[in-house]
Amino acid sequence: MTYIRQLRTSKRIxxxxxxxxxHHRVLNAMATPMIxxxxxxxxxxxxxxxEMARESFLTKNELTFVVSGPGSAGMETCLVNLLEQGDExxxxxxxxxxxxxxxxxxxxxxxVIHVEAPWGEPIDPEDVRKALQDCRPKIVAIVHxxxxxxxxxxxxxxxxxxxxxxxxFVVDAVTSFCGTELRVDEWDIDAIYTGTQKCLSAxxxxxxxxxxxxxxxxxxxxKVPVQSWFLDLTLVQDYWKGAKRAYHHTAPVxxxxxxxxxxxxxxxxxxxxxxxxxxxNHILLKxxxxxxxxxxxxxxxxxxxxxxAVKIPVRLDEAEIRGRLLSExxxxxxxxxxxxxxxVWRIGLMGESSTPNHVHLLLSALKEIMATTK
Amino acid sequence: MTYIRQLRTSKRIxxxxxxxxxHHRVLNAMATPMIxxxxxxxxxxxxxxxEMARESFLTKNELTFVVSGPGSAGMETCLVNLLEQGDExxxxxxxxxxxxxxxxxxxxxxxVIHVEAPWGEPIDPEDVRKALQDCRPKIVAIVHxxxxxxxxxxxxxxxxxxxxxxxxFVVDAVTSFCGTELRVDEWDIDAIYTGTQKCLSAxxxxxxxxxxxxxxxxxxxxKVPVQSWFLDLTLVQDYWKGAKRAYHHTAPVxxxxxxxxxxxxxxxxxxxxxxxxxxxNHILLKxxxxxxxxxxxxxxxxxxxxxxAVKIPVRLDEAEIRGRLLSExxxxxxxxxxxxxxxVWRIGLMGESSTPNHVHLLLSALKEIMATTK
Numbered sequence: 001m002t003y004i005r006q007l008r009t010s011k012r013i014x015x016x017x018x019x020x021x022x023h024h025r026v027l028n029a030m031a032t033p034m035i036x037x038x039x040x041x042x043x044x045x046x047x048x049x050x051e052m053a054r055e056s057f058l059t060k061n062e063l064t065f066v067v068s069g070p071g072s073a074g075m076e077t078c079l080v081n082l083l084e085q086g087d088e089x090x091x092x093x094x095x096x097x098x099x100x101x102x103x104x105x106x107x108x109x110x111x112v113i114h115v116e117a118p119w120g121e122p123i124d125p126e127d128v129r130k131a132l133q134d135c136r137p138k139i140v141a142i143v144h145x146x147x148x149x150x151x152x153x154x155x156x157x158x159x160x161x162x163x164x165x166x167x168x169f170v171v172d173a174v175t176s177f178c179g180t181e182l183r184v185d186e187w188d189i190d191a192i193y194t195g196t197q198k199c200l201s202a203x204x205x206x207x208x209x210x211x212x213x214x215x216x217x218x219x220x221x222x223k224v225p226v227q228s229w230f231l232d233l234t235l236v237q238d239y240w241k242g243a244k245r246a247y248h249h250t251a252p253v254x255x256x257x258x259x260x261x262x263x264x265x266x267x268x269x270x271x272x273x274x275x276x277x278x279x280x281n282h283i284l285l286k287x288x289x290x291x292x293x294x295x296x297x298x299x300x301x302x303x304x305x306x307x308x309a310v311k312i313p314v315r316l317d318e319a320e321i322r323g324r325l326l327s328e329x330x331x332x333x334x335x336x337x338x339x340x341x342x343x344v345w346r347i348g349l350m351g352e353s354s355t356p357n358h359v360h361l362l363l364s365a366l367k368e369i370m371a372t373t374k
Numbered sequence: 375m376t377y378i379r380q381l382r383t384s385k386r387i388x389x390x391x392x393x394x395x396x397h398h399r400v401l402n403a404m405a406t407p408m409i410x411x412x413x414x415x416x417x418x419x420x421x422x423x424x425e426m427a428r429e430s431f432l433t434k435n436e437l438t439f440v441v442s443g444p445g446s447a448g449m450e451t452c453l454v455n456l457l458e459q460g461d462e463x464x465x466x467x468x469x470x471x472x473x474x475x476x477x478x479x480x481x482x483x484x485x486v487i488h489v490e491a492p493w494g495e496p497i498d499p500e501d502v503r504k505a506l507q508d509c510r511p512k513i514v515a516i517v518h519x520x521x522x523x524x525x526x527x528x529x530x531x532x533x534x535x536x537x538x539x540x541x542x543f544v545v546d547a548v549t550s551f552c553g554t555e556l557r558v559d560e561w562d563i564d565a566i567y568t569g570t571q572k573c574l575s576a577x578x579x580x581x582x583x584x585x586x587x588x589x590x591x592x593x594x595x596x597k598v599p600v601q602s603w604f605l606d607l608t609l610v611q612d613y614w615k616g617a618k619r620a621y622h623h624t625a626p627v628x629x630x631x632x633x634x635x636x637x638x639x640x641x642x643x644x645x646x647x648x649x650x651x652x653x654x655n656h657i658l659l660k661x662x663x664x665x666x667x668x669x670x671x672x673x674x675x676x677x678x679x680x681x682x683a684v685k686i687p688v689r690l691d692e693a694e695i696r697g698r699l700l701s702e703x704x705x706x707x708x709x710x711x712x713x714x715x716x717x718v719w720r721i722g723l724m725g726e727s728s729t730p731n732h733v734h735l736l737l738s739a740l741k742e743i744m745a746t747t748k
Contacts, residue, residue, distance in 0.1 A: 002425060002426075002429070004422045004425070004426060004634075004637075004638055004641075006638075007403050007406060007419070007631060007634060007635065009406055009407070009409050009415050010409070010415060011407060012407070012408070012409045012410065012413065014408060014409075014410060016410055018624060019408050019409075019410060019411065019624065019627060020408075021407075021408060022407065022408040022628075027405040027406075027407065027628075028405060029381050030404055030405055030628060031401040031402060031404055031405035032381060032383055032401075033383070033385060033386070033395075033396065033401065034386070034388060034393050034394075034395060034396040034571075034577060035383050035384070035386045035388075035393075035706075036386065036388060036390055036393060036706045037393065037578065039386065039700070039706065040700075041383050041384060045381070048378050051376060051378070052376075052378060055376070068443060068444055068447075068579065069442060069443040069447065069604065070442055070623045070624050070625075070626065071623070071624065072603070072604050072622075072623040072624075073442075073443065073447075073604050073623075075604075076602065076603060076604045080602075100603065103603055104603045107599060107600075107601055107602070107603055108601075195624070197408075197624055197627075203408060203626065203627055203628035203629070204411065204624040204625065204626050204627055204628075205442065205579065205624075205625075205626025205627075205628070205629055225481060226481075227481055227482075227601045227602070228450065228454075228481070228601070228602055229446070229450060229474065229477055229478045229481055230443065230446050230447050230449075230450045247711070248446075249444045249445070249446040249447075250392060250393065250444050250445065250446075250569070250571055250578040250579075251444075251578065251579075252444065252577065252578050252579025252626075252629065253393060253571075253577055253578055253579075254396075254401075254404060254577035254578075254579070254628075254629070254632070255577070255579055255626065255628070255629060257381060258628070260378075260381060261381065263378075264378055264380075267378070326413070326414075332409075332410045332413065337621070
């Protein structure tokens with residue numbers, strides 16, 4: 001047998017596109033001794049999570065729960081349950097994650113109407129309006145916070161257009177949830193998924209989701225079963241709701257303990273204060289980065305507070321600097337993704353990682369490194 | 375905002391069908407501060423896990439890794455990657471989980487040839503042989519340890535038949551893995567999935583899997599993409615292998631820390647010793663239960679050591695006794711599933727829950743309760 005030594009990791013400062021730093025209260029909750037997934041005490045944990053997820057999504061949607069997989073599984077849950085072979089789907093893409101939605105929709109056998117914006121810009125509602133003139137889509141899907149570009153997508157106009165066209169409005173809120181304004185009911189969002197490892201600051205691996213009554217109706221009226229048994233909401237919903245929980249799969253007990261505590265921290269702080277904190281630390285970082293000569297990829301009106309995409313001057317070896325930040329300072333920031341690989345950094349200020357100390361640490365480390373590499 | 379109190383759970387003794395008790399070393403490893411999922415230190419963690427998973431599966435299969443979802447997601451991974459529309463699939467069913475495989479295979483558009491055995495008995499290889507006379511299946515799939523019935527299914531004969539028929543051999547090892555003899559290479563298993571919350575004694579939520587080179591070839595030669603983007607191995611494998619990890623989704627970092635420690639504990643004990651321990655505690659429990667007048671559902675030759683299904687005498691209110699075990703003694707055992715609901719108990723002795731103390735506690739609690747309910 002090969003000898004595998006005891007786990008020994010460095011104390012990282014997480015300022016990439018996620019995961020973000022996790023509060024010790026969340027780590028401790030996760031290490032709670034195991035209980036059964038059908039234990040009455042665990043049913044209560046699931047109920048607490050549903051209630052806090054609703055409060056955090058600002059929704060009354062009954063079908064609000066947590067998919068037992070990461071954000072991509074949440075994305076797939078929304079799309080495979082709503083789309084059937086031959087359905088039309090307007091998929092907006094202004095970065096990597098819109099592209100992923102398109103690919104999943106195509107694998108559902110949907111006919112995708114693709115609305116694009118250049119990476120670093122939001123989708124123009126006018127383009128959605130045009131696309132909707134020539135089709136009768138089942139859904140219009142869009143990313144609220146494009147983690148690959150740092151763009152905050154305004155949603156209200158597009159939501160209205162989607163509904164005027166008789167479509168359901170599907171939103172990716174993986175990076176925006178609990179870090180910037182997001183109002184599921186007020187903005188009339190029919191299906192939404194998020195992740196746990198961004199502004200919620202829980203470990204990665206779960207995906208809170210919420211579905212409007214209209215979306216639930218669409219799912220219950222499907223002509224053929226969902227292609228995925230694991231993600232089929234007609235089955236999963238009976239595991240998460242009602243007095244009698246119908247066994248479907250075994251819920252990730254420890255990860256849900258952690259998520260419960262992360263939600264408690266979010267609601268103790270209050271959503272508005274949390275949005276405000278993310279904004280203030282973004283401004284602090286922005287001022288420091290501009291002093292160092294960096295420019296943002298995204299124009300001010302559409303910048304995400306929790307994911308700052310800055311362009312790399314050609315004279316800098318971005319991979320080397322990122323490597324030194326990690327190895328010498330224990331600071332993780334993100335490189336570019338897709339067409340932006342090598343061209344931008346993605347600096348996260350998410351959840352527990354959105355503090356002035358994080359900003360100061362990164363700026364002083366960057367200053368030191370750049371002084372020695374110029 | 376609703377006030378949600380701090381988490382407060384009871385110290386349960388887990389003797390149901392999973393999750394099992396988790397060692398404090400595993401809980402502590404899970405509570406390690408977060409690091410990034412593309413951090414070089416985390417890549418090492420993934421490598422350690424792949425290596426220990428191979429040792430525990432007794433395989434050299436390169437494509438051995440961990441699906442970022444529970445056992446059911448592992449099941450779906452195996453089936454949706456191997457099966458395409460119109461493929462024939464021999465699915466053996468002798469309990470709930472064989473039925474789940476059948477349902478997933480049907481959702482893949484496969485033509486299922488169904489081989490059945492009564493619940494509580496293993497599949498008769500002769501029935502598989504007959505089924506194989508009239509079809510040219512892509513796979514033969516079977517459950518090694520049927521958690522719903524307590525049956526241990528001998529695999530070697532059926533593996534040989536599957537290969538003679540040109541099929542791939544797919545095995546559900548959710549409950550058997552690390553608790554009873556299982557030899558992936560020697561038994562010529564082409565695709566196998568398991569769970570973490572049974573004899574591995576890690577928290578639920580992940581599914582170690584392994585694929586033979588022949589299975590990998592079948593996946594790479596598919597005519598159409600896998601219906602699930604999230605579970606598509608042509609994408610996922612690039613995240614788990616090679617020097618450059620291609621981002622696919624965000625791995626559940628903390629759960630993998632926990633799994634790494636659980637594997638370390640398995641290999642410190644040694645597979646054979648672990649199988650032996652599970653057997654010895656099963657015998658101890660069996661003797662005690664028989665003294666109390668209980669009969670096993672399964673005949674001695676096919677009993678699982680880690681999941682003991684015993685029949686409930688009609689005079690006993692099984693739900694009441696299970697409820698009292700939990701509320702008065704903090705002991706969880708499992709009720710029956712599917713057609714066995716209300717008719718059997720499923721008593722787990724899995725991983726950290728397979729100790730003489732667990733057996734003694736349960737027997738003495740049962741004795742007390744039955745003395746007051748007779």
